[in-house]
Amino acid sequence: MTASRPRFVRPALAGATMVAATLFSAGAMTAPAGDPMTEQTPPTAPGIERLDPALDRLLAPDTKIETLAEGYEWSEGPVWVKNGGYLLFSDVLKNTVHRWKAGEGAKPYLTPSGYTSNVPRGGETGSNGLTLDREGHLVLCQHGDRRVARMDAPLDNPKPVFVTLADKFEGARFNSPNDLVFKSNGDLYFTDPAYGMEKQWDDPKREMNYAGVFRRSGDGKVTLLTKDMTRPNGLAFSPDEKLLYVAQSDEKAAIWRVFDVKADGTITNSRVLLDVTAMTKTKTGLPDGMKIDSEGNLWATGPGGVLIISPQGKHLGTIRTGQATANVAFGDDGHSLYITADMFLMRVKTKAKGIGF
Numbered sequence: 001m002t003a004s005r006p007r008f009v010r011p012a013l014a015g016a017t018m019v020a021a022t023l024f025s026a027g028a029m030t031a032p033a034g035d036p037m038t039e040q041t042p043p044t045a046p047g048i049e050r051l052d053p054a055l056d057r058l059l060a061p062d063t064k065i066e067t068l069a070e071g072y073e074w075s076e077g078p079v080w081v082k083n084g085g086y087l088l089f090s091d092v093l094k095n096t097v098h099r100w101k102a103g104e105g106a107k108p109y110l111t112p113s114g115y116t117s118n119v120p121r122g123g124e125t126g127s128n129g130l131t132l133d134r135e136g137h138l139v140l141c142q143h144g145d146r147r148v149a150r151m152d153a154p155l156d157n158p159k160p161v162f163v164t165l166a167d168k169f170e171g172a173r174f175n176s177p178n179d180l181v182f183k184s185n186g187d188l189y190f191t192d193p194a195y196g197m198e199k200q201w202d203d204p205k206r207e208m209n210y211a212g213v214f215r216r217s218g219d220g221k222v223t224l225l226t227k228d229m230t231r232p233n234g235l236a237f238s239p240d241e242k243l244l245y246v247a248q249s250d251e252k253a254a255i256w257r258v259f260d261v262k263a264d265g266t267i268t269n270s271r272v273l274l275d276v277t278a279m280t281k282t283k284t285g286l287p288d289g290m291k292i293d294s295e296g297n298l299w300a301t302g303p304g305g306v307l308i309i310s311p312q313g314k315h316l317g318t319i320r321t322g323q324a325t326a327n328v329a330f331g332d333d334g335h336s337l338y339i340t341a342d343m344f345l346m347r348v349k350t351k352a353k354g355i356g357f
Contacts, residue, residue: 046322049304055317058297058308058352065319066347069106072098075340077130077141077179077289080331081155087331087338088130089345090114092143095126097158100345110151110158114196115144123198129179129234129289129327134186139165141177143196148177148188148216166190166216169224172207179234179289179327183241187265188216189225191232191246213246215265225267229257234289234327237261238296238311239355245273245298247287254280254287256300256309273313279303289327291337293352299337301325306339319348330354
């Protein structure tokens with residue numbers, strides 16, 4: 001891993017395990033009685049950092065952080081499956097998608113998830129961002145295969161059989177598609193940094209000299225929306241889909257950009273929503289994945305954990321996970337925020353409600 005990747009490097013564990021829903025209060029970290037904390041437990045006291053009174057409408061004062069599962073190399077890309085009541089998420093370095101469900105815990109769901117070749121290679125080979133299309137199929141950003149693909153199997157009977165949705169632009173292979181989001185009309189937007197390549201930005205196999213934000217329309221045509229962001233990562237639409245937010249995972253310019261979405265699906269009027277470059281000097285993590293609540297607030301992973309950002313770009317507070325934090329997804333009834341943070345899967349209950357619930 002290079003310093004540009006917004007994560008810690010952890011010792012490998014024997015495997016991912018379900019843990020009791022360990023609760024951490026907004027103040028201090030405590031272990032359940034009779035259950036001493038282990039080295040896998042988050043090492044720094046998590047909690048809620050409140051920077052603006054407006055946060056009280058979104059998170060209760062006694063909000064707890066639950067650790068639901070642990071033991072992953074780098075957990076990412078969570079997506080809630082309503083028709084089934086479970087969460088899917090990637091372990092990027094283990095080339096596996098896992099499933100978590102209340103009462104059942106976490107278990108492997110799909111392997112391989114991002115690299116299907118038999119030729120050994122290093123780097124981040126697995127799937128990263130996950131989402132569902134309008135028909136309920138699983139769609140994956142596959143680092144190792146350098147493409148966006150759809151699993152060609154039912155969700156309740158997963159198989160590592162994939163249909164390529166996008167793997168090239170103007171004849172050049174993508175770097176390693178990272179995160180993705182569907183617009184309600186079926187257009188797919190995704191980012192393409194180089195985190196999944198063996199030597200990342202210096203990999204000689206790169207065929208593009210930029211990291212782009214792309215759109216795949218319903219007819220399969222791929223369009224470059226912008227190549228002006230150095231490290232585009234997570235992305236999400238505002239509730240009315242008139243705005244597109246894109247995170248930039250660059251320690252030299254750790255920002256979230258916002259674009260106006262034009263009638264033809266392209267984007268314009270780029271501007272910085274929030275700049276947290278200074279925060280990266282003292283807190284772990286960089287802008288990464290995000291989701292939007294029904295009021296248009298961003299729940300965006302970044303320095304310190306999950307930053308809650310108003311539509312006007314005001315930082316209201318942070319869910320401090322104690323880890324480099326990758327991504328989030330609303331689930332359950334829309335008032336649960338699932339968090340993939342380094343080797344952990346976490347959850348907090350929110351007053352805010354995710355889009356689509």
